[in-house]
Amino acid sequence: MNQQNDTLENETPVSSTMLSAWTTESSVEREPQGLPDGWEMVIGLDVHAELATETKMFSPATNQFGGEPNTNIHPVCLGLPGTLPVVNGKAVELSIRVGLALNCTVQRCIFARKNYFYPDMPKDYQISQYDRPLNINGSIQLPSGHVVGVERAHMEEDTGKSTHVGDSGRIHDAGYSLVDYNRAGVPLLEIVSHPDIRGPEEAKAYAAELQAIVIAVGASDGKFEEGSMRVDANVSVRPAGSDELRTRCEIKNVNSLRSLGRAIQYEAQRHVDLYLAGDKPVQETRHWDEEGGRTRAGRSKEQAEDYRYFADPDLVPVDPSPQWIDEIRAALPALPRERRQALLDAGGDPENVAMAVQRNLDSLALVAVSAGAPIDKALVHIVNNLAVDGAEELNAEHFAALVTMESNGDLTSTQAKQVLGEMVESGRAPADLAAEHGFEAMDTSELDVLLDGIIADHPDEWQRFCDGENKLQGMFTGQIMKATQGKADGKVIAQLLASKKST
DSSP: OEEOOOOGGGSOOOOGGGSOTTSOOOOOOOOOOSSOTTEEEEEEEEEEEEOOOSBOSSSSSBOOSOSSTTOSOOTTTTTOTTOOOOOOHHHHHHHHHHHHHTTOEEOOBOOEEEEOOOTTOTTSEEEEOOSSOSEEEEEEEOTTSOEEEEEEEEEEEOOOEEEEESSSSSGGGOSEEEEEOSSTTOEEEEEEEOSOBOSHHHHHHHHHHHHHHHHHTTSOOOOGGGTSEEEEEEEEEEETTOOOOOOOEEEEEEOSHHHHHHHHHHHHHHHHHHHHTTOOOOOEEEEEETTTTEEEEEEEOOOGGGGTOEEOTTSOOEEOOHHHHHHHHHTOOOOHHHHHHHHHHTTOOHHHHHHHHHTTOHHHHHHHHHTTOOHHHHHHHHHHHOOSTTGGGSOHHHHHHHHHHHHTTSSOHHHHHHHHHHHHHHOOOHHHHHHHHTOOOOOHHHHHHHHHHHHHHOHHHHHHHHTTOGGGHHHHHHHHHHHTTTOSOHHHHHHHHHHHHHO
16 A cells, blocks of 8 residues: 655546435436335435454554443544544555445545534544545446446544433433444445435345445445444435436434335335425435334535535545555455355355355355255255354355255255254264264155055045145144154155045
8 A cells, every 4th residue: 555645636536426426327227116106216325334454544442343431442533632643554455345346446545534523523523535535436236137336435434422311312302412432433434326226125235235245355244233334325206207316315324224124215205295295305314213113304414515625634645556456356255246146057046045145155055066965955954044153164065965965865854954953063974963863764665654554543634635625734744753753754755645645
């Protein structure tokens, strides 16, 4: 990373069309979602991802979630007189990783002071980037195939956390407020999309894909629940088919995908209702009330000039060399889209494929397939039986052996599920666990004889089953499972029942 103390006049500034997330329109036509006929949503998302560094953006204070309030602090992040910031090189590297994964152009950049006063920003300004961000002009392709443009992904520092003590948790009715500066100065990457999103589900898909990308490249843990990933949603509506950009409102700091979808739906409908009543929304920030299921007014939305941006005189430009950028690009892992495609090419069901990649267990399925196991059985186990702690540490070869044993008939699906659970806990091979339990495939002829005896004991139920009362299949299956202590294969039982029913 090179830092050069060149004059700002030598910079090539970002064009004016890049300073607003509301100046570019997608050329892809899609049906409007979730609004009355004749209306469509126009949505852009600003996603903030805290970077996984050991120290903060401009100081040696520890970057760590939690801890006692005001313990992970340093004079720099407290804005004490005489302190000077120093750029965290690892934060720059992680930001470049994300930028490359988002197909951005990585460029020479400038840190700027964004001036405003809140108690959680003790300097009275935030160090951010304005017209010369690190990453520009990127895109994300969603699993649906729709492409959302990324205007920029710029570096900045996070703010502290204010706690307003009162019934609502809002400042207007608080008895007093507390401030924790542990988060102040944490490295933050703000990823600003173009307004190419048309509904709540598409917004959730975009946020989920972005979360998967930042986790995959090791830039952030992406945990909504810990605030290391937060979303601001810019929402407006317009007549369907129009290219008009109407007044938008920004919903601040939404901290789950479910809440994001609900907040966007509510806010868009609120705009439609205002227009239909002959009124219109005002540009403002709003906050999502999860319990009330609605957004509530915050403050009037500042314009860029209100922040009085200027280049931070204590920080020189950051100019990543082409060689360094190429090294970072070469070290990038496979991204979620590429990993999904590998499973799809192997014949996986799209929904199960998406879940496997989301859980970071797709490598298990690929190893199983390479060992000759069927992709569908591998994915079913991943989706249904591996949503547990320790699943990512499961030995891939052991998992492939388990799926192969099940597909060969050496284990029933019930037995395979039990063995898999013990594999996660113990790390042992499936063959050893199956032998200890005495699991072995039952001969079909043995099951045939057993079923004949059960039919003889339940002649009335058998006749009703043969006459079309299909729910009785569960009763006969249960009787066989009970008699075999769960060792029978449910699919073989179903085949035997169907065969006997037709004779």
